[in-house]
Amino acid sequence: MQTTTLSQDIVTGLEAITGAQFIFLDIQTRTHYGHDETEDYNFPPSVVVKPGTPQEIAEIMKLANQHSIPVVPIGARTGLSGGALxxxxxxxxSMERFTKIEIDEKNLQAILEPAVITQVFREAAAEKGLFYPPDPSSQGSCTIGGNVAENSGGARAVKYGVTKDYVLNLEVVLPNGEIIWTGANTLKNSTGYNLTQLMVGSEGTLGIITKIVMKLLPKNSHNVLMLIPFFKAGQACEAVAEIFRAGIVPSALEFMERDAIDWGLKYLDAVNLDIKDEVQAHLLVEVDGNYPDVLFAEAEKIMGVVERFEVDEILFADTEEQKNALWKLRRTVAEAVKSNSVYKEEDTVVPRYELPTLLEGIKIIGKKYGFQSVCYGHAGDGNLHVNIIKGDMTDDNWKNEVPKGIREIFELTVSLKGTLSGEHGIGYVQKNYMDIAFSNTHLQLMKGIKQLFDPNNILNPGKILPDNL
Amino acid sequence: MQTTTLSQDIVTGLEAITGAQFIFLDIQTRTHYGHDETEDYNFPPSVVVKPGTPQEIAEIMKLANQHSIPVVPIGARTGLSGGALxxxxxxxxSMERFTKIEIDEKNLQAILEPAVITQVFREAAAEKGLFYPPDPSSQGSCTIGGNVAENSGGARAVKYGVTKDYVLNLEVVLPNGEIIWTGANTLKNSTGYNLTQLMVGSEGTLGIITKIVMKLLPKNSHNVLMLIPFFKAGQACEAVAEIFRAGIVPSALEFMERDAIDWGLKYLDAVNLDIKDEVQAHLLVEVDGNYPDVLFAEAEKIMGVVERFEVDEILFADTEEQKNALWKLRRTVAEAVKSNSVYKEEDTVVPRYELPTLLEGIKIIGKKYGFQSVCYGHAGDGNLHVNIIKGDMTDDNWKNEVPKGIREIFELTVSLKGTLSGEHGIGYVQKNYMDIAFSNTHLQLMKGIKQLFDPNNILNPGKILPDNL
Structure with missing residues (x-):
């Protein structure tokens, strides 16, 4: 497939659909929409279109099909796998005009358009006493549509599940321009093949999501947050599984290597923490619920578990301010690393008990190929982000050696019964590692699904599936 | 498609795969495997085969493909939509030799073969202090494989979700005889199209499930169960939504019409309940957790909500025995109705606030077409079972009028943003109502998925998709 050039006819056709004011051909706009948060890639579209209704999108898809023009749905461009490039x-x-929120208090549901910012939605639900748990680190800027497309997770997934667990029904414009609802607005559904869940995590390759029906929960009123410093990183990973075995399901259970917390502290002036030199890793643990006494009892149980390991003094966040500071520290790690060096971020996930083995393996692989890595992430669900830092590595090694190391990391992940991506998606940058997780038969089934939905391969081509398939 | 007759060659081929002792051609065995719990259908297979390994199933599929022979996976035959006919x-x-259970305490997961009885699994998990919540009413006899195939729910789905919410990964023999794992053993996964969730609820039409990796939770230690008699059935339905709006997520919230409870009481000698004539419906409500004080507080909150409606005295089940009796009463309704009359059971589901409208509509439709219905089910998730009773209706009306009424019930369900089946599946008996829930485009996508996985249409043909598609 080659980069597309657009004829004047097509531009005229697009103008007729959305109005000329929503069509952008200038290089500034195209460059602006040509990147997301994935490394330093920029692939400008030939034209940026900002439709206002599903019907306009349907017309655009018909036009694109006629002329075999690629169409890439673009959200907030916070993605980490290049899905929107x-x-x-x-x-x-660009879906940015789709910003409606409707909270259905009677059914504990919401109907959302895809460009609603995740945090805006979470706050709108909270105002009605309701709770939408998924909270990707980018929640302040990412959109619900992107969350659905990538099946985003976040810190609360360990107790409350990921985006897919809240999506009940989707309005989707298919690549041929037809519009369907994938399911029903119900908590249970055994009616035919589950196209809703097929669409979730399909990274904008099977259809364009224009409405999302989400399940909501009643809001929790209390939580307890603690930061636990471990003298041995492996023990921090081991403690994760032990907390669950003690019968506790924390609402967050985050892991940060020493390096991760140091980078974060350097980046954030406002947060002060005094950490002993010997501390190798931290767990950030939260429990939530409606009954403070219960939460304190659970926090004590957790202390009982972690004190069996070599830990320093546990810090309890007493105020909302302290809680926010700790969360900010955790959420800022990726940004902090990024601000300091060229890097690549992998999104490994394994059964949680395998975390120490994964962490150890990553360090050994790093040594072998000469790269440093900063590891942190959602340890409660075995989701470890691996930031590989270029630092003073040569361009040649960065280009040729690091991909071999990444391949070995993914091979290790899969051998531990994990997989390539827990919550960032495969998109553009991981697609050529897919053979590690899937047999050719399996990949051919995925390709068949893509062909069924999008026979002309115009919707977000060149994503998810490996190039040589 | 016509009923298949098997040549001696094929029987010899099957014998070579499994050994002759696992091949059954006698009419008794074939008739035994020819029915499930769906009305009084019996469709004997031409031969019953009891394979012992995924590899044997793979060989059987290759043979069946060569000779275009239908293959129907058969579990415990407790299905209510004819999926296994x-x-x-x-x-x-018959999958009955696949009975292994492996509980992975370290990761809070289980690896199961499909013929494990659901209750056996739940008890095996409980012995290790773990909890598998989905509990279909038939849990004492249905199997996990069937639960996955139909995406079964049960009473605890309202708080804990349905089968699909616990399935992490599946080993599947594809119709062409290849064996794949659909996903990974992880709580998060954004790695390609979600074939795991495509397989869940596909009713044995896309592949034969041979291993299931399930998520487990830590076990709860306490629950409180109460039976609330309502003088108006509509108010019982209204109270359901109000309980959630009060911030409570009960672990079960079951609805029984007066008739349902009367039929149940008649059928069960052991349970005694004195119910006033004026009582029209009951809610059976359970809350669970680890802290009895919290549960009593929640039970009080629930009482506060329901006492705003016209209710009789609330019965608290004080002992395990009383709890079991109430659950037995609830679980036995379908069987009680079935023992008394020819019947059809529909499995409607709507957003929970729409329950009163659905219930009222069903009664009006029943009057119009001359049938009586007994309604009960999982009101907390809007899943209402409708048992339509033949009673003294003429055969002619039963055959010609009732399907029109069922069509109207489904039309009402869909108009309320619900759908045809919440947890029983579409299978054989509901397939020709699928046009009510889905456009032709949508059905063609489902058909395309079926063709992709099973180009010769040999795996459980004639299920889910309408005949005229």
């Missing part, structure tokens, strides 16, 4: 040019379909 | 004869593939 217009790698073959074509139409960059 | 060999409607075109062929090979009835």
């Amino acid at each position: 217009s790698i073959y040019g074509g139409i960059g379909l | 060999s409607i075109y004869g062929g090979i009835g593939l």
Whole structure:
């Protein structure tokens, strides 16, 4: 597939659909929509289009099909796997005008348009006494549509599940321009093949999501947050599984290597923490619920578990301010690393008990290929982010050696019954590692699904599936 | 498609795969495997085969593909939509030899073979201090494989979700005889299209499940169960939504019409309940957790909510024995109705606030077409079972009028943003109502998925998709 150039006819056709004011051909706009948060890639679309209704999108898809023009749905461009990059040019379909929120208090549901910012939605639900748990670290800027497309997780997934666990029904514009609802607005559904869940995590390759029906929960009123310093990183990982075995399901259970917390502290002036030199890792643990006494009892149980390991003094966040500071520290790690060096971020996930083995393996692989890594993430669900730092590595090694190391990390992950991505998606940057997780038969089934939905391969081409399939 | 007759060659081929002792051609065995719990259908397979390994199933699928012989996976035959009926004869593939359970305490997971009885699994998990919540009413006899195939729910789904919410990974023999794992043993996964969730609820039409990796939770130690009699059935339905709006997520919230409870009481000698004539419906409400004080506080909150409606005295089940009796009463309704009359059971599901509208509509439709219905089910998730009773209706009306009424019930369900089946599946008996829930485009996508996985249409043909598609 080659980069697309657009004829004047097509531009005229697009203008007729959305109005000329929503069509952008200038290089500034196209460059702006040509990147997300994935390394330093920029693939400008040939044209940026900002439709306002599903019907307009349907017309755009019909036009694109006629002329075999790639169409890439674009959300807030906070993605970490390059899912929204217009790698073959074509139409960059910005969803930014789809911002409606409707909270259905009677059914504990919400109907959302895809460009609603995740945090805006969470706050709108909270105002009605309701709770939408998924909270990706980028919640302040990412959108619900992107969360659905990538099946985003976040810190609360360990207790409350990921985006997919809240999606009940989707309105989708199919690549051929037809519009369907994938399911029903119900908590239970055994009615035909589950196209809703097929669409979730499909990274904008099977259809364009225009409405999302989400399940909501009643809001919790209390939580307890503690930061536990471990003298041995492996023991921090071991403690994770032990906390669950003690009968506790924390609402967050985050792991940060020493390096991760140091980078974060350097980056954030406002947060002060005095950490002993010998501390190798931290667990950030939260329990939530409606009954403070219960939460204190659970916090004590957790202390009982972790004190069997070599830990320093546990810090309890007493105020909202302290809690926010600790969360900010955790959420800022990726940004802090990024601000300091060229890097690649992998999103490994394993059964949680395998975390120490994964962490140890990553360090050994790093030594072998000469790279440093900063590891942190959602240890409660075995989801470890691995930031590989270029530092003073040569360009040649960065280009040729690091991918071999990444391949070995993924091979290790899969051998531990884990997989390539827990919550960031495969997108553009991980697609050529897919053979590690899946047999050819399996990949051919995925390709068949793509062909069924999108026979002309115009919707977000060149994502998820490996190039040589 | 016509009913299949098998040549001696094929029988010899099957014998070579499994050994002759696992091949059954006698009419008694075939008839035994020809029915499930769906009305009074019996469609004997041409041969019953009891394979012992995924590899044997793979060989059977290759043979069946060569000769275009239908293959129907058969579990415990407790299904209510005819999913396991060999409607075109062929090979009835009984999975009964797949009974291994492996509990992975370190990761809070289980690896199960499909013929494990659901209750046996739940008890095995409980012995290790772990909890597998889904509990279909048939849990004492249904199997996990069937639960996955139908995406079964049960009473605890309201708080804990349905089968799909626990399935992490599946080993599947594809119709072409290849064996894949659909995903990874992880709580988070954003790695390609979600074939795991495509397989869940596919009713044995896309592949044969041979291993299931399930998520487990830590076990709860306490619960409180109460039976609330309502003088108005509509108010019982209204109270359901109000309980959630009060911030409570009960672990079960079951609805029984007066008739349902009367039929149950008649059927069960052991349970005694004195119910006033004026009582129209009951809610059976359970809360669970680890802290009895919290549960009593929640039970009080629930009482506060329901006492705003016209209710009789609330019965608290004080002992395990009383709890079991109430659950037995609830679980036995379908059987009680069945023992008394020819019947059809529908498995409607709507957003929970729409329950009163659905219930009222069903009664009006019943009057219009001359049938009586007994309604009960999982009101907490809007899942209402509708048992339509033949009673003294003429055969002609039963055959011609009732399907029109069922169509109207489903039309009402869909208009309320619900759908045809919450937890029983579509199978054989509901397939020709699928046009009510889905557009032709949508159904063609489902058909395309079926063709992709099973190009020769040999795996459980004639299920889910309408005949005229």
